Amino acid sequence: MSERDIILKSEGIYKSYRMGVTRVKVLKGLDLAVERGEFAAIVGASGSGKSTLLHILGALDKPDKGIVQFEGRDLGRQSGRELNRFRNKMVGFVFQFYHLLDELSVLENIFLPAMASRSILGWFGCRKWAKSRAGELLEQLGLAERAGHKPYQLSGGERQRVAIARALMNEPRLLLADEPTGNLDSATGNGILDVFEKLNTAGQTIVMVTHDERIAARAGRIITLADGRIKTGRVGLAPPNRPTAE
C-alpha cells in the first residue's frame, strides 16, 4: 500500500473517558490506515471503542494522544474553521439513529451540508447545483417520491437512505458509518449495505462500524478492534476497489 493510496491514517491513538472516579481507557495506541476506494468495516464488542474511533477519524472528537492524518494532513493541527470545512467537505457521517432534523423535509435534510458551508446569499447562488445534486441522490437512493416528506413520515430504511444522501451531498471523499444497520431489520439493513456496496463500487471510500460480523463481512476489509487496539485485519466479501487516486 503506497502512501499515495492512503486516504486516512491514524497512529498511536489513545482515548480515555472519566466514569465517576475511574478513568476508562478505550483506545490504547491504535494504528489504522484506510486506502482510497476501500470499504472497511470495524468490528468489535460493545464498548470496545468502535464509535469513539470513528468520531476521532471524522474529527468529531479529539484523541488524548496520537495522530490522525487525512490525505497526509494532520487533523490535530487544523484550526476550528479548517475542521468545520473538513467535516463539511471531506467526510460524510451516517449514524445508527439517522439523526435527521425533524423540522426539515427530506430534501431540506439532504441540502443541509451544502447550506452549512455557505452564507445565506451564497446558498441562493448555488441552489441550481444543489438541486441537481440532490435530485441525483434522491433518484439514486430511491427517494424521489419522498422529497417533500418529513422524517417521521418515513420508514427506518428510508430515513437511513436520507441520512446517506445527506452524507453524500457535498461529494465527500470519505463516508463514515456508525452502525448504519443497527436500528433496522435484517432485510432493510441489507438494503442499506447494498447501497454502500454500490457507492463503493463507484469509488466511494467507506469506513463502517458494526458489532455484527455478518454485516462486516459485506465490506472489503474487516478490522477487529479489541482491547483498544486493532487485533486483526481480514478480507471481506466485497470485491477490492482501487480507482485511480484523484
Add this chain to the structure above:
Amino acid sequence: MSETNGQQPITDNKVDQKLVGIRGWLIFPSIALVVGPTGEMFLVLFSLWALGTMMNSNYVTYTTLEVIAVGIEGVIRIAILFYAFVAGLRFFKKSRNAPQTVIRLIVVSLVVRALLFILSAVLFESVDIPTLVIGLVVPGIVSPIWILYFRVSKRVKATFVNQEDIFGLPYKVVLPIRYLLRRPITYFAVLAVALCVFIVVIVMTVMTGLVDDFKQKNHDFVGDCVVGSESLVGFAYYEDFVKELEGAESVEAVSEVIKGYALLSPRGRDVNRGVEIMGIDPVRHSRATGFASTLYYRKDDVSRAFEPSYDPNLPGCVLGIDIPLQRDANSHYSYQASPSRVGFALTFFPLTARGALAGAGAGLVNTKTFYYSDLSQSGLARVDSSLVYLPFNEAQLLCGMAGPVKRVNAVHIKFKPTVGLKAGCDAAAALWNRFKEQKAGENQAYLLDTVAVQSWKSHRRMLIAAMEKEQTMMTVMFGFVGIVTVFIVLVVFYMLISHKSKDIGVLRSIGASTADIIGLFCGFAFLVGLIGSLIGLSGGWLFLLRINRLEDWLFEHFGYQVWDRTMFAIGDIPSQVSPRVLAVIVFSAIAACLLGALVPSWQAIRLKPVETLQVNQL
C-alpha cells in the same frame, strides 16, 4: 431494495385519469387564484395611495393611529398577496403542496378579514352591515366548504401530485421558523414578550403622555423664556429692555408681568384666602404665552378678558378655574352661560424698591374690588386653584410698582418658530447682560442683579423635574419587567436547546460553525421578540384606543378611577401612541430576547457533537 417497515409509495398508479387536471369544481379556485391576487394588488396600491395621501394631507389632520392602521393594513395585504401568489404558483404547477397552501390561504384570508373588520369598527366606530355580510359572513360560510373540498376531493388528490419545484430557504432561516411553529413551549416565550410589551406600551404611553402634557401646559403658561426676579420687589427700567427685546430678530412677542400675593375675599363676606396675582396685558400676554386658550368666556376676544360681561365698566379679574368652581368626579365643571356678578376684594401689600412695605408708617395697604370676568383653566393644579389675573396697570399700582421708576417682576418672551429654545435664550441673556451694563449707573440698578434669564424648562424645573423623576422611576420599574422577560426567554431557550442538542450535534457533524449555531438561535430569538412585540404592540394599541371608555365604564359600574379627578387636574388619560416610544419598545423587546438567548446559545456551542449524538442522549 426491499422494505419491511416502509410505507407504500405516495404515487398511486391506479388513479382514474378522468379525475386528473384542473377541471370540474377546481375551475372556481383557479379563477379565484387569478382574480383574487389581481384585486388584492389593487387594494395594496390603494392602501399605499391612501397612506401617502394621509401623510401629505394639508386639509385633514389624521391621527398617528389612523396612519399606522392604514400602514398595518397595507403590510398585511402585501403579505397575503405574496402568499396568494405562492398558492397560485403551486396550484397551477399542480404541486402536491397546493391543497394545503390553498387551505391556509383561505383560513388566513378569513382571519385577516375578521381582524381588519374589527379594527375598522374600533377605529371608525361604525359597522357597515352590507360590508359585514359580503366581506365576512359569506366568506365565513363558503370557506369551510372549500376547505373540506380540498381535503377530501378525489380530483384534488389525483391532480396535485407533482413534486415541489420551489425549494429551500437556507436552514438558518427555515429552522428558526420551524422551531417557533412546532414547539409549543416557544408560544409561551412569545406570550411573555407580548404581555411585557403590552404593559410597557400602555404604561409608557400614559406616562409619557402625562409628562408631555404637563410640560406643554407649563410651556403654554410661561412662554419660551422668562426674564425675571424671584424677589417680590421686581426690577426697574423694564420698558427699555422690552423695547430692545421687541427689536431683536429672534423675538416674536413679549409680555411684562406683575407677580405677587394678595388676600381675596368675596364681597359681603368676612372670609378671605391667600392668592397669587398676575398683572398682565391680556393681548400681549396671549401673544407670548397660551393665556388666551385657557380662558372660558373670552377665548376669542382676549382683549376683553377683564371686562365683566354684565358691566364692562367694572374692573374685571380672571380667576383660576378652581377658585370659584369645583370639579366633579368625571373632571367636569359646571359652567354658567356667562359669569355671574360677583365682586372680590383683593388686598395687596405694596413694597418699595428696597423691599419695605410702601406706606408702612401710615399703616397703608391697598385694597380694591375686582369683578369676576372670566375663568382660566391652564390644567396646572396649583395655578388653577390659586392664581388671579388682573389688568397690568391696576396690579402694578396696587403692588407699589407704579412709582416714578416703574417695576415689573418678569418679562415673558416668545421666540420666532425658526429660533431654537437654547439659541433664543442665549440671545435674550446676551441682550440682558448688555442692558444691565448700560444701566449700571442708575439709581435702582441693584435690582437688576436679582434677575435671571431662564428657559421655560428651567423656570418650571421644580415642577417638571418631579414628573420626570416619576417617569424615570416607572421606566426603571418596567426595565425590571423587561429583565423578567429576559429570564423567561432564557428558560424557554434553555429547555429548547436541551431538547435540540441532537440537532446541534448533527449540524456540527456536517461542518456548521459555532457562529452558525449562535446565529440559528439568535434568529429564533429575533423571531420570538419580533412576533411577541408585534402582538403586544397591537394589543396595547387597541387597549389604548379604548382606555378612556374603559375607565368610564369602570367608574360607572365599580366607582374606580385610575386618577381621582377631584384631586388630579387630568382630563382624559393620554392615549396618543408615540412612534418613537413604540420603536424603542420593539427594539428593547428584541434586544431582551437576544440577550435571553445568548446564555443558552453559548451553552449550545460548548456541547461536544459526540456527546449530543450518543444513543443515551436521544
